[in-house]
Amino acid sequence: MKTKQITTADANDEKLKLLYETAFPKNEQIPWSDLVSLINKMHLDFTAYYEDDNFVGFTIVFPHEPFNWYWYFAVKPELRGQGKGQKILTALIEKYNGKICVLDMESPKQKCNNKEQRIRRHAFYLRNGFRDTNLYKKFGDIEMTIMIMGKGSFTMQDWDDITAELRKFWTWD
Numbered sequence: 001m002k003t004k005q006i007t008t009a010d011a012n013d014e015k016l017k018l019l020y021e022t023a024f025p026k027n028e029q030i031p032w033s034d035l036v037s038l039i040n041k042m043h044l045d046f047t048a049y050y051e052d053d054n055f056v057g058f059t060i061v062f063p064h065e066p067f068n069w070y071w072y073f074a075v076k077p078e079l080r081g082q083g084k085g086q087k088i089l090t091a092l093i094e095k096y097n098g099k100i101c102v103l104d105m106e107s108p109k110q111k112c113n114n115k116e117q118r119i120r121r122h123a124f125y126l127r128n129g130f131r132d133t134n135l136y137k138k139f140g141d142i143e144m145t146i147m148i149m150g151k152g153s154f155t156m157q158d159w160d161d162i163t164a165e166l167r168k169f170w171t172w173d
Contacts, residue, residue, distance in 0.1 A: 001049050001050065001051055001056065001087050001088065001091065002049070002051070002053075003049055003050075003091065004047065004048045005045075006039065006046035006047065006048055006058070007046075008037070011032075011035075011036040011046070015055045016055075016058055017032050019057065019074050019076060020035070020058075020074065022077070023074035023075075023077075024072065024074070025106075025142060027139050027142060028139060028142065030170060037170075038169055042165075042166070043063060044060055044061070044062055044063075045061040045063055046060045047060075047092075049084075049087075049088050049091075051084070055076065056075060056076060056079055056084050057074050057075035057076055057079070057088055058073075058074055059072065059073045059074075059088060059092055060072040061092070061096070061101075062162070062165075062166070064162060066100055066152075067100050067101065067148075067158060067162060068096050068101045069101075069102055069103070070092070070101055070103035071103075073085075073088070073089070073092075073103075075088065086124075093149070098150075100148065100151065101130075101149045102146060102147065102148045102149075102162075103125065103146070104145065105118070105125070105144060105145060105147065106118050106121075106145075107136060107143040107144060107145040108121075108122040109143070110143040112142075122145070126147075128149075129149050130147040130149045131147060131148060131149070132145065132147055133146045133154045135154065135155070135159065137159065146159060
């Protein structure tokens with residue numbers, strides 16, 4: 001799988017924007033133009049993935065000590081279930097090897113219309129070395145579970161520290 005580091009100049013790619021706007025619930029998104037402006041400000045690791053020059057998906061990681069936040073991870077809907085997400089996650093894990101990484105995902109415990117999808121996604125991360133922190137955060141009506149990979153633990157104070165860093169550059173209130 002080929003990768004391309006996305007810069008603010010590359011972010012006008014409609015495939016990236018469309019996948020972002022369709023892969024995540026509206027209340028999990030920040031406006032695209034704001035996200036693009038954060039690439040340089042927060043030194044985001046925004047990577048697009050390609051197979052045979054065909055766009056597959058993207059990841060956005062906020063490299064932050066002591067935790068790297070896997071902020072967004074999306075694969076084109078028609079390519080899901082074909083092992084492409086596994087290839088992307090494997091590459092991401094290798095890139096951040098030895099570092100502590102966290103992610104938040106829609107909780108598989110919450111009553112919702114996409115419960116089976118959430119259960120599969122949760123199992124996917126568990127199979128790849130993430131573990132539950134047993135911490136949950138609400139964004140609107142969506143409950144998010146926070147998962148971690150690497151040594152140590154993760155607390156709600158750690159979450160507050162990461163989001164406080166984000167608030168230095170962008171605020172959602």
